[in-house]
Amino acid sequence: MLLKFSVGNFLSFKNKTTLNLAATSIKEHNDTNIFSTERSALLKGAVIYGANASGKSNFIRAMSTMRRLVLLSFDKSSTNVLGVTPFLLNTETEKAPSFFETVFIINDIRYRYGFEVDDKKIHAEWLFEAIMSAEKPLFLREENGIEVMKNFPEGKGLEERTRDNALFLAVADQFNGKIAKRILQWFNNFNTISGLSHEGYKGVTFKMLENKQTSLALLDFYKKLDLGFDDITISKKIFDPKEFPYDIPESLVKQLVTDLEGAFKMDIRTIHKKYNAKDKVVGKVEFDMRSQESAGANKLFNISGPMFDVLNGGGVLVVDELDDSLHPLLTLAVTKLFNSKEFNRNNAQLVFATHDTNLLYYGNYRRDQIYFVEKDQYGASDMYALVEYKEEGKTIRKDRSFEKDYIEGRYGAIPFIGNLSNIVTEWQEK
Template sequence: MLIGFSVGNYRSFKDVVTLSMVAAEDAYGNDELDKNNVFKVNQQFSLLKSAAIYGANASGKSNLILAFNFMRRFVMNSAKLQITDKIDVEPFRLSTETVDKPSFFEIVFQLKNKTYRYGFEVTQKRVVSEWLFCTPRSRETKIFNRQGDKIEYSKNIEQGNILRGLTKKNTLFLSLAAQFNDSLTVEIVSWFSHLGVVSGLNVELLKAITLEHLSNRQDLIDGVNKLIKKLDLSIDNLNLETETGKISLDSLPQDLPDVVRNIISHSSGEIKSATIKTYHPKYDSTGKMIELEIFDMDNHESDGTKKILALSAPILDTLQRGEVLVIDELDARLHPLMTRSIIELFNSQKTNPKNAQLIFTTHDINLLSHKFLRRDQIWFTEKNHQGATDLYSLVEFADINNNNTFEKDYIQGRYGAIPFIGDLSKIIGN
């Protein structure tokens, strides 16, 4: 479960900002939200089941999701880099103060009743610093700390001396240790591998994510079929049709997304090419359903239907496992009621008994209601006049309470994070 995520000097983030999933202690006066939208971790704190991020176009919302994705990919793949490979990180480029300084990433999460704080600073050439701390009860203890080539580690790290000598300047110590089957770091990297990140609206990537989740998971296919019937998509069910073929892994593009590479990386070069088929009821002249007509999802379904079908598998998988899912532009191409229904799956004791968490960016102001989201679940991104993104929560506004109309106040600019649009009538001459 995610406690917090911080990023700085990355893309539009100049200073370090933090997205916190820790529930605020304020009395919200809405017992239903407090019961469904929050879960208790221990006596010290509770966590939110979801967080919505609002902001104008180009305000930095998507960059926050990209930061999640970069950290996840770098943890999972840095041990594979050659010594001459560049680290695919982009600092804040609009300031002379930051362009040559490292980017900062840190994440705090719970795993097996222990709190871990892991982070690193990197440039395109090297890992500048890296750290892992654990809080088993109340006191934080160091697992390892790295400053440049100097690595200090505790007895928790197996084969520490060997690993220290093998760690390249552009490789994370965490990733290398996990590759050598160090038990603790294997668990940490596994947590990252189950952190779901859906960034952008690329239809092919969404399809690849769907195929990865549904492959060899009949239980998940059954769950998706139940969900699509509830969402009124006029689809009776879907299924996967697969064909086996061969491909050379060396022929794959180097920039192929990890999620796609994982699908086609099979032993002895064999891969399964899968297509998603949707089944629609077919009726006779009397209105009686006589059979199911098979459609190819790629060619016959709308972009909105493709998206909801693509998201269904990772959403259900996340709920079943009690993990974390991060989605950019959740509401894009979806009906507002459908977006709301997805969020309700997470903000529920019944459908989310394992306390999975959903973090998403959106422009859907219909969600801005004190009857649907707590103030600490609502976040905003806004750029200053120097192009740097700030991230802040509605709970930080001391004069806001549940008597306010969040939707109206947001559109009127009371919380910032909206575009300031000039007089468009002057863009076309007489």
């Protein structure tokens, strides 16, 4: 369960910025949008708005980067770079390390884990544990070494085994540390996906449709969305080199044949009713999902696997550009899954970036779930929740029209569009 995620000096985020999923005291949609643990009440997700190039995607990339470093830093060699870019528009930050920190709950124990890192090395790393209310350190890493506390015995003796570009937590996991293993598993269930480049998630959906226990929920979801087909068939076919396009260079074909030897191709077909002249059903027709269904249907199919995987496991799903290629009602349907007691029985959380302002009206989001990202005049992004926003010294009331206010620019985080008629006039005069 995610409580907070913070990032600083990374891409367009110069200063520390935090997404907080701890529910505030406001009384909105308490029966659907929050869930309670022994420690606190948490939100089932958040929605992030902002103009193009404001930093929405960069915030999600920060989440993805932290996850990648936690899960993969141990596998790198000592010469590998870490793929971290600081805020480059300021002389104080361009050479400084980036900051990442996450607060989360595992088995009713709160952990706070973070690190400071540049492209070549880990500058600092820390892990705190709060079994009751007081927070105690498990280990602290600084430039001059790693201090392992007595309540983290699994880390003893691993200090000298940790490379400069490897996380100590990942090293402890490799040596079967119990706490480290639990935390690495939490990060494994902290999934970030792209709503633009979603083809790669099809395999997850395919596996879930192959499983009888998970396929029923997916098929029921497709039918309720009225995507234009009645059913789906899936099958595996041995890869056939004859299916390559004729214009691919022969050298590339030979390489691909070698790489894909013994591989399977996923064949996904949708089932449609066939009618006669009197509009009576006379049979069925199969369509190829990729080539004969819409871009929106393909996207929904591709991301539905990761969605239901998180819903079943109770993890965190972070999606950039969720609404791309989707009708607003389909986007709404996806978000409602996570606020549904029927589908979200394990308190999964959904965080996503979007331009779909309809959700500010129809989505039934609380003010502490709505976030805005905006860049200042120096190119630095900032993010703030609607519940924090003040107008004339007062917080925004829950009965305001959030969508109307946002479009009118009351909350910021919208593009500044000049007088387009001037552009047209200047163009015509040339």
